[in-house]
Amino acid sequence: MADGKTAMSTPVIEVNNVVKHYGSVIALSGVSMKVSQGEVLCLLGDNGAGKSTLIKTLSGVVRPTSGDFLVEGKPVAFNSPRDALDAGIATVYQDLAMIPLMSITRNFFMGREPLKGIPPFRHIDFKHCNAVTHEEMRKIGIDIRDPNQAVGTLSGGERQCVAIARAVYFGAKVLILDEPTSALGVAQTSMVLKYIHQVQQKGLGVIFITHNVRHAYAVGSRFTVLNRGKTLGTCAKGEISIDELQNMMAGGKELQTLSDELGGTI
Amino acid sequence: MAQIEQQTTVAAKPDERIRQVGFLTHMMRRPELGAVAGLVMVVVFFFFAADPSMFSLSGLMTILAPASQLGILAIAASLLMIGGEFDLSIGSMVAFTGLIFGALLTNFGQPLWISIVFTLMLAAVMGAVNGQIVIRTRLPSFIVTLAFLFILRGLTLVGLKWATGGSTQLRGIEDVVGDGLLRQVFSGVAFQPLFNWLAEHDLIEKFDNGVPKVAGVPVSVLWFVGITGAATWMLLRTRVGNWIFAAGGDPVAARNSGVPVDRVKTGLFALTACAAALVAIITVLDAGSTDARRGFQKEFEAIIAAVIGGSLLTGGYGSAIGAFFGAIIFGLVSIGLTYTQFDSDWFQVFLGSMLLLAVLFNNFIRRKVTGER
Ligand SMILES: Nc1ncnc2c1ncn2[C@@H]1O[C@H](COP(=O)(O)OP(=O)(O)OP(=O)(O)O)[C@@H](O)[C@H]1O
Ligand SMILES: [Mg+2]
Numbered sequence: 001m002a003d004g005k006t007a008m009s010t011p012v013i014e015v016n017n018v019v020k021h022y023g024s025v026i027a028l029s030g031v032s033m034k035v036s037q038g039e040v041l042c043l044l045g046d047n048g049a050g051k052s053t054l055i056k057t058l059s060g061v062v063r064p065t066s067g068d069f070l071v072e073g074k075p076v077a078f079n080s081p082r083d084a085l086d087a088g089i090a091t092v093y094q095d096l097a098m099i100p101l102m103s104i105t106r107n108f109f110m111g112r113e114p115l116k117g118i119p120p121f122r123h124i125d126f127k128h129c130n131a132v133t134h135e136e137m138r139k140i141g142i143d144i145r146d147p148n149q150a151v152g153t154l155s156g157g158e159r160q161c162v163a164i165a166r167a168v169y170f171g172a173k174v175l176i177l178d179e180p181t182s183a184l185g186v187a188q189t190s191m192v193l194k195y196i197h198q199v200q201q202k203g204l205g206v207i208f209i210t211h212n213v214r215h216a217y218a219v220g221s222r223f224t225v226l227n228r229g230k231t232l233g234t235c236a237k238g239e240i241s242i243d244e245l246q247n248m249m250a251g252g253k254e255l256q257t258l259s260d261e262l263g264g265t266i
Numbered sequence: 267m268a269q270i271e272q273q274t275t276v277a278a279k280p281d282e283r284i285r286q287v288g289f290l291t292h293m294m295r296r297p298e299l300g301a302v303a304g305l306v307m308v309v310v311f312f313f314f315a316a317d318p319s320m321f322s323l324s325g326l327m328t329i330l331a332p333a334s335q336l337g338i339l340a341i342a343a344s345l346l347m348i349g350g351e352f353d354l355s356i357g358s359m360v361a362f363t364g365l366i367f368g369a370l371l372t373n374f375g376q377p378l379w380i381s382i383v384f385t386l387m388l389a390a391v392m393g394a395v396n397g398q399i400v401i402r403t404r405l406p407s408f409i410v411t412l413a414f415l416f417i418l419r420g421l422t423l424v425g426l427k428w429a430t431g432g433s434t435q436l437r438g439i440e441d442v443v444g445d446g447l448l449r450q451v452f453s454g455v456a457f458q459p460l461f462n463w464l465a466e467h468d469l470i471e472k473f474d475n476g477v478p479k480v481a482g483v484p485v486s487v488l489w490f491v492g493i494t495g496a497a498t499w500m501l502l503r504t505r506v507g508n509w510i511f512a513a514g515g516d517p518v519a520a521r522n523s524g525v526p527v528d529r530v531k532t533g534l535f536a537l538t539a540c541a542a543a544l545v546a547i548i549t550v551l552d553a554g555s556t557d558a559r560r561g562f563q564k565e566f567e568a569i570i571a572a573v574i575g576g577s578l579l580t581g582g583y584g585s586a587i588g589a590f591f592g593a594i595i596f597g598l599v600s601i602g603l604t605y606t607q608f609d610s611d612w613f614q615v616f617l618g619s620m621l622l623l624a625v626l627f628n629n630f631i632r633r634k635v636t637g638e639r
């Protein structure tokens with residue numbers, strides 16, 4: 001369906017027939033998708049459709065039960081999120097993966113700390129870290145008071161912004177965002193959407209999960225809809241209207257009826 | 267563009283929302299605050315309640331020597347606790363590695379350096395095994411290491427009887443060690459010339475024959491201070507330190523952010539066991555013998571010192587300096603009571619109250635300052 005210029009290059013990430021079982025629960029039963037450079041793939045679907053599970057297999061958090069996983073055309077198997085990060089895949093998890101008792105800076109650089117000095121006296125370059133954290137947070141529209149503030153003292157949205165700024169800063173090839181705007185204010189949301197656009201312009205592949213059809217339509221180049229652990233379909237932006245997309249997101253259920261019942265407010 | 271510049275100047279200025287965060291709040295954020303406050307309280311108490319000789323040089327050294335041995339364990343225990351785990355087997359590990367060390371020297375006739383290296387390596391391996399069991403089984407480390415508390419204590423007894431032909435004490439280590447430089451690193455006192463000089467110039471107390479009453483600083487105190495410094499630097503400045511806080515704060519989030527949580531925890535278990543082995547080496551060399559009760563209940567004392575030092579039982583928060591003060595408080599109270607009119611039976615009452623106070627205080631601080639809602 002979605003051909004055009006993006007299909008010419010090798011996809012940065014491609015998965016075929018990924019299956020994931022959690023004991024007796026089948027979270028994914030054969031999902032396929034791919035993202036190319038400079039493309040925003042929106043992953044859509046109802047609650048429990050398997051979106052988070054899918055991106056967790058991409059970021060090395062869970063190992064798929066079966067299925068192929070290619071990065072730039074080469075098959076890979078990540079043993080840990082660290083492998084994925086090393087491969088240039090950065091993720092904003094739905095639960096953010098932040099540690100409340102640690103400072104913003106320490107969270108920002110967790111697992112990727114820049115070092116200076118000679119071994120065995122190598123240590124974290126905190127001056128640099130604080131400056132980067134402050135600057136990256138300012139860019140996303142949050143003027144943090146003090147980079148040494150504990151993340152636990154931040155508001156939910158501020159926390160989400162730290163996670164996004166971190167992933168954008170460290171994502172080299174692919175940026176994965178799992179409902180990154182769920183707690184954000186209007187200004188920060190548009191900033192994040194602008195970010196996604198910028199990252200796309202830089203030539204990264206972006207996977208963007210959202211329940212907001214307007215956000216998806218604003219930045220997405222292609223849309224993959226998941227339903228009950230299966231790929232329902234993939235469409236390029238030109239091929240589908242925002243209303244059709246909304247219907248697909250609800251798993252094909254006719255939203256119009258519901259909307260009518262509620263007096264047309266959805 | 268103009269807007270961005272404006273924002274930069276705003277960012278450069280101190281934020282208007284931060285003005286209230288003064289020096290006090292900054293200090294409150296430090297985990298060791300409670301321990302420092304506790305130390306002041308304890309010192310003030312003994313200053314009034316105890317015989318003044320407690321605060322003489324020799325009095326302080328009698329407190330510092332055992333406090334430093336406990337302190338080495340407490341620092342390791344606090345690192346492990348910050349990393350989100352416990353090790354209840356450190357006391358038994360002291361006894362077990364003490365046996366290994368003593369048997370290597372006497373039964374196997376090994377030179378001191380081989381015995382030291384082998385003992386430390388064995389401890390590291392056993393600590394790592396402990397860690398791997400905890401990680402692989404996902405059982406609480408509390409239970410796994412409780413098992414090792416008994417296993418190692420029992421093995422020590424069995425081993426001692428084997429090594430000595432039926433006794434629970436292994437003697438004769440003094441005779442086989444010799445008196446080289448390496449021995450001085452692990453036993454005896456340091457800075458002897460300085461103390462002699464001080465005595466000559468009547469700056470410290472001396473016996474009638476001119477020998478200073480305190481011959482020097484016990485080497486265990488130097489180890490204690492050195493380890494505190496190294497651990498503090500590691501926690502606050504290095505990548506591994508960041509990983510320790512992360513692994514204890516939220517292992518899942520840490521792993522998802524690229525922290526090798528399992529390696530960090532395994533390393534911490536190995537480090538804790540090595541600290542126990544170090545204490546074993548120091549005490550065995552000092553005493554010239556080892557026995558089955560060595561390190562008895564030290565695991566609890568070390569954990570108590572770490573908690574008094576501000577480490578959270580739930581992990582992710584704490585400090586090595588705090589454990590340093592925690593161990594000194596422990597030493598002050600346990601030995602200080604003998605300088606007072608109080609019966610030393612009161613020690614445990616005192617200790618339990620300190621612990622309770624420390625936990626309440628830490629909990630309060632954590633909620634207040636680090637923003638747990
Ligand atoms: N660790 C787990 N153990 C068992 N079942 C799981 C686990 N994680 C996810 N599941 C199940 O897999 C299914 C897919 O979950 P997933 O989190 O991927 O949904 P999602 O599409 O991200 O939903 P949402 O939009 O609500 O975030 C759900 O039915 C969930 O209950
Ligand atoms: Mg989800």
